[in-house]
Amino acid sequence: MIIVIKPGTSPQEIDRINQELSRPNLKTETSLGKHKVVIGLVGDTNELNPEQIQAISPCVENVLQIKQPFKRASLEFRHGEYSEVVVSTPNSEVAFGKNAPLVNVAGPCSVESEQMILDTAFQLKAAGAQFLRGGAYKPRTSPYDFQGHAELALEWLATARQETGLGIITEVMDAAELNAIAEVADVIQVGARNMQNFSLLKKVGAKGKPVLLKRGMSATIQEWLMAAEYILAAGNPNVILCERGIRTFDKQYTRNTFDISVIPVLRELTHLPIMLDPSHATGKSQYVASMALAAIAAGTDSLMIEVHPNPAKALSDGPQSLTPEQFYLLMEEMKVMAMAVGRSWKSASESMFCNLSHYQQYAAIA
Structure with a gap:
């Protein structure tokens, strides 16, 4: 699952969102792209409700499930942005x-x-x-x-x-x-x-x-x-x-x-x-x-x-x-x-x- 953050969101708010998403069986990874900030959730996300995650902060733009078995390697993980x-x-x-x-x-x-x-x-x-x-x-x-x-x-x-x-x-x-x-x-x-x-x-x-x-x-x-x-x-x-x-x-x-x-x-x-x-x-x-x-x-x-x-x-x-x-x-x-x-x-x-x-x-x- 990935959480797309709205452009212009402060680093402090991104840290707060990461803390809100923290779970014992989940790992959060923040990817700083050229145009987007994306937080990846890796682990068992089946029980997570996208609407509840959306409500964590007004700075959350979108919540998406990654369909591929290769989560971090997936293009979805970076919201369509290629890495260098x-x-x-x-x-x-x-x-x-x-x-x-x-x-x-x-x-x-x-x-x-x-x-x-x-x-x-x-x-x-x-x-x-x-x-x-x-x-x-x-x-x-x-x-x-x-x-x-x-x-x-x-x-x-x-x-x-x-x-x-x-x-x-x-x-x-x-x-x-x-x-x-x-x-x-x-x-x-x-x-x-x-x-x-x-x-x-x-x-x-x-x-x-x-x-x-x-x-x-x-x-x-x-x-x-x-x-x-x-x-x-x-x-x-x-x-x-x-x-x-x-x-x-x-x-x-x-x-x-x-x-x-x-x-x-x-x-x-x-x-x-x-x-x-x-x-x-x-x-x-x-x-x-x-x-x-x-x-x-x-x-x-x-x-x-x-x-x-x-x-x-x-x-x-x-x-x-x-x-x-x-x-x-x-x-x-x-x-x-x-x-x-x-x-x-x-x-x-x-x-x-x-x-x-x-x-x-x-x-x-x-």
Whole structure:
């Protein structure tokens, strides 16, 4: 249930209304939007009478029941207003959201060495990315595949963050690693395999850092949003949803099926920001550019692109990785597409390299 407060209501009156609504089996959450103040009631609201709540204060504009099972994640919870997740990086604050500039995240599947991640980070910044993604702990189908450099990789990511000013996104696999990851990461990623690890979701939510929640490879949209609800219910409002492809019957030509239709569906269901990952979705580098452009046209808030300095020698996910030069060219195309659909664009380093020749000169040195 949500209580919409009239514009101009004093903070003191909002506090008084919260106190009036207080019940042992209910939790009140106040959401301060750009145009509305909304108080959410989470818990057993079946016995509450909307007319009695309306009578609590003349400043109550409306009382509405939330029909969706995902209460906090529901668009109704914010009375139709989309939220922004603002992440503080070393150089600036970056907002993820429907009304914010497109956010670009890029990097290798795994952090393979300090020099590799530093060189890649500088190249990605030169191309305009705002966040570096890289796995320190890697979930792999086979126990014999490369599992990541763990704590050492976190140190290398911290160095890349300090040297480039890029924000860091890296995945948590186990609650035992959470504190170490939270020291380095600006956004903590929960991967597709852990989307329904509810114990981990609760702990990540309680940590307070922004969370990137990837859709499970066989998860329905409702299951995905209910997973987000676990993080939100733990007290963390800063959740970004990431579509990374779902498993269907055709595995011959693409790694997964890229569900771009999820963008308009989520816009009707949730206020949370949306990211799309065409690299994991397609599994093949030659399809990444067209799917990235399609995602922008469909209205994504952010993109995650896998980039490796030498994909043929990558320790994981080489076939789906772009080279830094390919990523630079894709970013130029993405900027044009964003402008075509009216999406604002903000580069991490608009003036660091102004043309391809400068970029190639840097890449040769690196």
